[in-house]
Amino acid sequence: MTRIVHLSDFHFDGSPELRRALRSLVDSAIARQPDLVVVTGDLSADGRPAELDEVARELGRFGPVPRVVIPGNRDLEPSVGPPGEARPLPVDSDLDYFLALEPALTLGFDEAGPGPTDGGEAGAGDPEAAWIARFGGLSAGLKSADVHVVAVNSTPRLRSEALEAAARQMRRAAPGALRVFALHHGLLPVPGRKLRDGDLTHRSGDVLALLADLRVDLALHGHIHRANAWQLSDGRGAIVVASAGALVNDGRRDASYLEILAERGRLSIWRRSVSTGRPTLLYEGARAARR
Template identity: 25%
Template sequence: MQIVHLSDLHFSEAYFVPEIAESMLQSINQLDPDIVVITGDLTENGFSAEYDGVKKFIDRIACKDKVLVPGNHDSKNAGYIHFEDLFENRFSNRNLGGVTVVGVDSSQPDIDEGHLGRENYGWIKEAFSGQNFKIFALHHHLVPIPLSGRENSVLVDAGDVLDLLNRCKVNLVLCGHCHIPHVWNLNNMLVVNAGTFCSSKTRGKTTQCFNLIQAENENSDNNNWKVRVSRVFPQGKMELITKTVM
């Protein structure tokens, strides 16, 4: 099973870099992933024209199973309305073969900070009640990321959400937001942050990239998974970041 995780396209005249976007698109389509997860900030300002442009780009990703959640930039200027029109639900629960993907909207209109809320904990727990490989996707990062300076944009209720996901035995958490790629292994749960996919809004010496997660069930009797996380850069260069059995 191959999962492509990308984030923070920031489609706009100011920040979207078309040549990098095209290179990354070709890399994804060559990989032929089973699932593509996009964790928000599709647009810069949440404007209708930006949504129309990014929708056309995302439609060119040759994968029928895509899971998208909005980011804080997508919810600016009531942009979440356009997200719902073009991509349907801001919250989703999908079973794709032996994989359960739960996507949540952690954004609030015109506020940079993320918040999930106790009202969502119940259905998330229910969604993860089975024995599938479990993926949780949101925009805001749950754990502080190196090189991000004074940490003030972790999800407001990150502690409660991490506890919930740990109790649900979630395998993989996919985040974006701060444009710095990183991986944490917490209680045998991989928390994978993505850098910016194709915008000029890079930090420090980081560059545009997306994540490739390869998961293989080693033994169907005890549901052990061998997981590899790689980072893919423009022009297709790939770097293995971590591999583990969970």
């Protein structure tokens, strides 16, 4: 059996509240004894190196468990709006950008103790460099006999070159391996959330068609802040699209993540509450063999 935990959308801003919440989420996920951790972006509130540093330390508590980590829009581009409803700022909106950041500056960054100043932080002033310095790349992947993961950056949009590279990597999956594709932005609407501009990745229908052609079993994403799973069929086989909950603005009273179990050709996906540990089954079924 392969156990995957799928985490997303921490929006960590350095506040004591989110520091405690993030630690609780990681504690809960570690307790599930996963074989793999997939994290689909918006780890930080604004992509600051200090925010990313703390998140990287928390994720480091998984120890030797393999991790596939990709960025979200909050990690790479200036935004305004509450978590789950962010809008990118135009590049010339420097004043608006800093005004939008100002409330976060009062949320207790100093409580973490002394650290490097902005001037000495790796990637300061360059969100992509800050991310790469801590997590190794904007795309990620994992290949083993049991599971094959290809994860891509979808900010500011999922580029055709990235998708073509992902397709080449997916075709290298070992026979019988669970094929997993991951990105930040959504592929389908979910119940309980009004669809907003930017919720879905560019040309999401074409992306889903490609994933079906690639015989992908499971597509994982975040961004929408709702735990959900859909199964789609193109007549030749099926693909499950699952979105993770979030640390904030989850649509319920508590944070959540996904726990995914793959065993003997079957797949089950559970929403796992951080506060209670209670699982809610979102999907259970056979991995469909494609014709």
